[in-house]
Amino acid sequence: MSQKAWDARKKIICELVSDSIYVPMKEKEMAAFMQVAKEDREDFRAILRELLEEGKLALTPKAKYVKGNGRALTGTFISHAKGFGFVEIEGRKEDLYIPEDKTGGAFHKDTVEVALLPECEGKRQEAQVVRIVARGMKQIVGTYDRAKEHYGFVVPDNNKLPQDIFVPKEHSKGAMSGHKVVVDITDYGNDRKSPEGRVVEILGHINDPGVDIMSIVRGYELPVEFSGKIMNQVERVSQEVSEADMAGRRDLRDVVMVTIDGEDAKDLDDAVSVAFDGERYRLGVHIADVTNYVQENSALDREALKRGTSVYLVDRVIPMLPHALSNGICSLNAGSDRLALSCLMTVEPDGEISDYEICESVIRVDKRMSYTVVKELLEDEGLAEREEAYGQYKELVPMFREMEKLAAILREKRRKRGSIDFDFPECKILLDRDGHPTEIKPYERNVATDIIEDFMLAANETIAQHFYWMELPFVYRIHDVPDGERIQKLAAFINNFGYYMKAVGRAGQKTSGEEVHPKEIQKLLAKIAGTPEEPMISRLALRSMKQAKYSVDCSGHFGLACPYYCHFTSPIRRYPDLQIHRIIKEQLRGRLKEERIAHYREILPEVAKHSSETERRAEEAERETDKLKKVEYMEERIGEEYDGVISGITSFGIYVELPNTVEGLIHVSKLPGDFFRYDESRYEMVGDATGKSYKLGMPVRVRVEDCDRFNRTIDFSIA
Template sequence: MAGCVLVSHQPSGPKGYVMRKGKEAVLKLLRNGEPVPYRQLLKMLGVARGQERNRLDEMLDTLLEAGEIVKLPGRIYALPGAAGALRGKLSMHRDGYGFVMAEDGSGDLYVPARYLRDYMNGDLVEAQVVSVRRDGKREGRVTSLVQRGVTSIVGRFESVGRGGRVIPDDDRLGHDLFVPPNALGGARDGQVVQAQITSYPSQVRGLEGRITEVLGDANDPEVEVLTVIKKFDLPHVFSPAVLAEACKEPQEVPPEAAAGRVDLRERVTVTIDGETARDFDDAVSVAREGEKIRLWVSIADVSHYVPEGSALDLEAYLRGTSVYFPDRCIPMLPEELSNGICSLNPQVDRLTMTAEMLFDAAGEMVESRFYPSVIKSHARLTYTIVKRIVVDAEAEAIAQHRELVPHLKVMEELALRLNKKRSLRGSIDFDLPEPQIVLDLQGETTAIVKAERNFAHRIIEEFMLAANEAVASHLEGIPVPALYRVHENPDPVKLKDLAEFVFSFGYQLKVEEDKVSPLELQKLLAEVEGKPEERLINEVLLRCMKQARYSAENLGHFGLAASSYTHFTSPIRRYPDLVVHRILRRVLAGKLSGKERGALEARLPETALHTSRRERIAMEAEREMVDLKKMQFMRDKIGEEYEGFITGVAPFGIFVELVELFVEGMVPVATLPSDYYVHLEKSHSLVGERSRVSYRIADKVKVKVAAINEARRQVEFALVASLESRPLQRPAGGESYPRIPVKGKRPKPRRR
């Protein structure tokens, strides 16, 4: 249709002339840069009703398909660029469609599968918005490839004739990799391998490559870890140059290194961490001053040991963060630093950067200062020990740490003040249970239990939040270019849906000018506490929140209700914290020249983008490793029944998390009682058209372990019973249940 010519009923007038030009006429009308409504197009082109309008509609659809024009809400047409071009990472779904996650934070762009045949999950692409729905959701197409996101794949090898193929571990890639006979690398059937891509998919050929490494047997725990490392391309081996620089550092602080620093070695300072922690970033100390309490948060001075531009620094930047698996850590820095001279071990001198803050009785910070320091931690405490002393008042624990008890009681008081202050301003706390994987000596999962979280965790959390906020406010007040930890307001469309959703339960959520106050969300959480719908509304609210990220621009932190926030307290394991330390040290030393300010302003946006990416990759790898351990744990549980609750719904099934085991699996829609199931997105439910049976997030169910899908690393359940007795709520946001057809055949049950 691109070359079709429309015939006008007004051939003698100017409009008739435009109509005869067809496609060129439409494009010419849009080249002035102004979007044109459909009715105005009809008028300008002199199109009458009937066949002419049908031909114009076909032409517009063809131009849309080709990406030559875009459609905006209200059936308004424009040239590409009017709706916005964007750049971002392509995230593919296993069913073929995908989303471009915009680098500018403007949201995701949906791309249909037909536009993605030449692209792969992880590619950095440029895309064009083709249409925008009334609810703000955008659809588009990829216009160009910026950079391939995947250069090698990890998967299971299968022999095919004289050659073979690699079935990717990541089903989002959407392609098997074919290996010619001369590139097998000695791989055998069933082994896990890594293959280098030599040819990317196109319309005329598939994905091809050569095997570069045989990782081993798929059921070997070490191979499983290595598979995740390779899949996410996690740097896990330090180069000789990096290790040489790390080994040059002495494991004791020489006297000259402490010169010129504030000496805090006589202060009672402690570290409080988990039982298995080996790298101690932070140490704390307190002192009562009348009604006020002074807090010292001393953080390992990693910037002293990692010079900017050194091999250590470049490797730390590449990694961006430490990655934590159930049985090991892939550190950002070599152990000589992370567990050695940088770690604030007890009874040894350590170089630190200290945030000293004074808080009044209301938890308001009335004074702060920052400086390089030297400390000597008096004790390495664990969260369990502190709980036994502060919360349980256990006599034996108190007797063992008698000299520290008064300090811990002051810490408890200050933490309560700080928490109350944060709560009053609207800080949102999602205290959701997290699983802890228990492994045996062979690396096999023996149990999955709820990770303990007690008030001792809250003490350290409050102190770290206070220090991070104080440093951010100080740098912003100077002002100086800095790296902030930002958390933007929830998406306006999701907010509107949330308000409509909670209204169906009788709750009000005030949304003004597409924004909501954190205090309003906190109020909502308080209202639903202890109610049957508490978990449901908590889950839906959590899905509305955007992901926190790093930014060179201070956009505030919505979740903490903080106008200024950064990451300062974990430089051993997070590169952004190291950047903030360097900036703070230069400011304190008065060595930040105008030229350095300019260099920082130019460099920080890329640093923020890179470290945000590395954080997301680390989170995905950690989640995959935990899911793998859970799947292994469930292999011998097939046929057993458990109670659980629905954590997600999709057109192809419902996701259920077991209450007892913290394991999530899927109930395929094909295994549900025979019906035609409709996915109501706004209501977060799957509804049977005939039976009106509803499966919704947070509903309690009983399921049976049906199978373990090794390829997708997924546990599959079969529904035994629904344990909900509540009446079915009407769908939110104007959604309605589809009517049952009166005539014709009923649609077949959806099977995916």
């Protein structure tokens, strides 16, 4: 068939399909459609495939051909408990809204193909699911409820799932009501039928210690145990550094260096050294050479890539690498020879890094220090002289003082270029032996934590810049410029308080959106410091930011106001660091030839994408376990009163955060003295009659009213 005849046939087929979006063909058109099909079945099928790819036709969930609305879009379906959902599409600013009757049988996290529905002014763009490309959830975790003699239901822990899972008795594995279970989905159901599943694991009763956290672990599909094959591989790794291991490396064992970590840290992957010659600082950042023990594409490496990151939950750590490695030969334990990658930097008095060297090294850490001890040594002049408590550190104190000075210089250099520092408190939740929370307290930053942060940032920037200019494949840590619309909203809001930000038009674009330099955000935070509106504007500024992620493209880090950045300093707990260590070593050894460069160009995009996804998964799981324990902690404090600040406002109520970082909701119906409405433009809840308003950052006194462990929510009322 000629191209002209082919195009004519395509046109005929398109004309036969109804012009109304997603209205199937009428009988007359269907007959003509089938006639065309009979004339040449093979060509007809090929034309249909081409039209589907072009988006001129689409398939309904019932496999009927309908008129398309442009090229079909593929994304991830996110369901809502009320039946509707959203589809997240990479590169698209706003998710698509999927009405309840347009979900096409999609289940939470399914990869789906959608087509846009007609736009409605003032509403989010709607779409219809036309095809389920791949199922996203094969298992769910929930609470078993034995409803009848011959069957039961599993109520999903994930409140995004709108339906319970039906489980026949023969597939219940003997589960009883109240058991936390893992269920394989055997049937995803439809409009008339509930999803069906098979219990494959009973985690324990809902009230058993540890079952609550394990339910979250399984719900996020976090791998916990290492296979026997991997553990056998780890057992064969030597726990001593041999002469052969040290061959060809820079011997830095005579350089005085320390590790500085939290008191309970066991995987020590970074050591630091500082010397001052009267003119310049010599800063050494020495990172454990984990790649020497984790060979590319080994079972251990594949498992580390799958995990992507270590996960730090409230009661446990799920490591990326087995403890035998991360706490053993890969940990920079004091007094032991260890293999490392060292970034040796010469820093000028103004903070400029004038020279640097990256090398494979062998090191020996002199002391294992904690943040608390270093802080006390630096902040209390007399402590270093007290032999009974701190005498062992006396010889190191001069180096710590130089570290403090150098860190301040590096921090000031970052501040001048516009680096943004959001100082919102994180928390530490203390548990008893049964996993019950006994105390919640905010983490405190101090001079010691700042030293390590400043030195790690310097090394990460130096490494990233070096490989960027070598034009070699690499994994960067990027943080994109905030969305122009969000910045415009923030700028309009702060004008109400007499503040402003300079914005610039996007070069080469005709859109009305604007970009902002990170220095403008930094200046804003400095201006509002100590003012009543500081908490409110700081939170809004943070919410205008995008999430950082991994990428093979070096597009810069907005929050740090630097053009080059990567993660080099934690190969024990982050796979991207481990990955770039391999590239660094191959480059240093002269092995990064065309074949290896092509290899990395092929694999790194997926490594970056997967690492970003596993990082998000870990963050969500960590957040959920924290929320769960905070609810459990507040359950025993119902009726008590606390001072807090308003941390969020929505149409349905205001969120209040307590000093210990616990956050609860005051429903709009519970706000006393008036009928309140949400003023989105001013981020305020305003009373109709009195004009009384609740604003972000406003101090309020609240009473704990209720706690819901299942939904992980806390309800407050105005005290």
